[in-house]
Amino acid sequence: MMKIVTVVGARPQFIKAAPVSRALASGGQVREIMVHTGQHYDDNLSAVFFRELDIPAPARNLGAGSGSHGRQTARALEGVEDVLLEEKPDCVLVYGDTNSTLAGALAAAKLRIPVAHVEAGLRSFNRAMPEEINRVVTDHLSAWLYAPTAQAVTHLAAEGIAEERVKLVGDVMFDAALQSAAAAGTPRLDEIGLTAADYVLATIHRAENVDDPHRLQAIMQGLDAASNDIEIVLPLHPRTRKAIAAYGLRIQSPRLRLIDPVGYLEMVALERDARLVVTDSGGVQKEAFFHRVPCLTLRAETEWTELVDAGWNVLAFPASAGAVETAVRSALARAKPAEWPQLYGNGNAARLIADHLATLAGRC
Ligand code: UD1
Ligand code: UDP
Numbered sequence: 001m002m003k004i005v006t007v008v009g010a011r012p013q014f015i016k017a018a019p020v021s022r023a024l025a026s027g028g029q030v031r032e033i034m035v036h037t038g039q040h041y042d043d044n045l046s047a048v049f050f051r052e053l054d055i056p057a058p059a060r061n062l063g064a065g066s067g068s069h070g071r072q073t074a075r076a077l078e079g080v081e082d083v084l085l086e087e088k089p090d091c092v093l094v095y096g097d098t099n100s101t102l103a104g105a106l107a108a109a110k111l112r113i114p115v116a117h118v119e120a121g122l123r124s125f126n127r128a129m130p131e132e133i134n135r136v137v138t139d140h141l142s143a144w145l146y147a148p149t150a151q152a153v154t155h156l157a158a159e160g161i162a163e164e165r166v167k168l169v170g171d172v173m174f175d176a177a178l179q180s181a182a183a184a185g186t187p188r189l190d191e192i193g194l195t196a197a198d199y200v201l202a203t204i205h206r207a208e209n210v211d212d213p214h215r216l217q218a219i220m221q222g223l224d225a226a227s228n229d230i231e232i233v234l235p236l237h238p239r240t241r242k243a244i245a246a247y248g249l250r251i252q253s254p255r256l257r258l259i260d261p262v263g264y265l266e267m268v269a270l271e272r273d274a275r276l277v278v279t280d281s282g283g284v285q286k287e288a289f290f291h292r293v294p295c296l297t298l299r300a301e302t303e304w305t306e307l308v309d310a311g312w313n314v315l316a317f318p319a320s321a322g323a324v325e326t327a328v329r330s331a332l333a334r335a336k337p338a339e340w341p342q343l344y345g346n347g348n349a350a351r352l353i354a355d356h357l358a359t360l361a362g363r364c
Pocket of ligand 1: 010011012040130242
């Protein structure tokens, strides 16, 4: 039986891996060994997803933890290499664009083990983002590239990656959203401190927004002011919580609710019932669309440009508190697009990936 080592490590990767892992298990032709680098380690950034999404706990946790890019990636690289030497898999499966993705791909490529990359071909064309470096390198090290969109296929072709290695399969996050819809229930508004079912859901964690005190202050003050119009709930990534404390930022309005990160099912419920999503997350931009909720992205650019073209996502650079406040107000005032195009496949991306991987036995 073909053996695959899957390398995950950060929150969005557990969610992306869930449908693929399920499809691999039900196909019965591939044995998957899940390795967690330990990049994310808090219960609400890691273990909660394994419990909720009903995927087996990782066989190994490499304990890479937090640190500078070099240190964190190096710890994961060292750990993954040891596992690969021991397990000798036929293929290594990686997701997205985090330091764990890069470590998994690099360790495998150096050992001449083929790499399969889910969510290949995404580009922001902004090398100041660590994720852009991770995705470009991972794509160029990969033997098999599973692209979520036609745009991603175009980017890979433009970089000279051989067409036969690229498979347009759709987005596994769409699969995850469809598979979890029934289990998500309704948001626990009382517990969160929301007084009405009419609210904005926000998430902020991108390094470019959090690591610069002026930028984070602009975002928090802008949301604070906008919450006079409508309550805003913001599940805080620990990176953002720590930065808010370190910069001494104060929230004035009780209508901007800062809460701990929530599990995936609660997040789905919050997204689905929100009037507007405001975010700098890659995954949350798409999930807003999956649930037919308009999105405002507080960044200068996005990898998911088709959402902007379709009118479901609007970009606003958070240059000042006023810019953020105005952007939220105008996003709330804008009408929802009439069309909801099928941008991310048919909800069977994971099945297509698992079926393709199964055909590689002996060819990897
Ligand atoms: C990482 C990814 C980013 C992804 C995000 C998903 C990289 C370069 N970045 O960013 O692409 O969008 O995950 O959420 O890989 N921390 C905790 N507990 C944890 C994990 C982190 O407190 O369980 C804190 C630590 O202070 C840490 C900081 O969060 O230094 C940042 O964590 P890190 O994994 O380095 O980057 P993320 O911002 O999470
Ligand atoms: N998410 C979650 N709880 C939260 C915030 C996000 O379950 O409190 C989920 C969200 O639904 C999406 C994924 O985490 O599936 C997005 O991860 P994140 O925003 O951390 O990273 P990115 O997608 O930007 O890499």
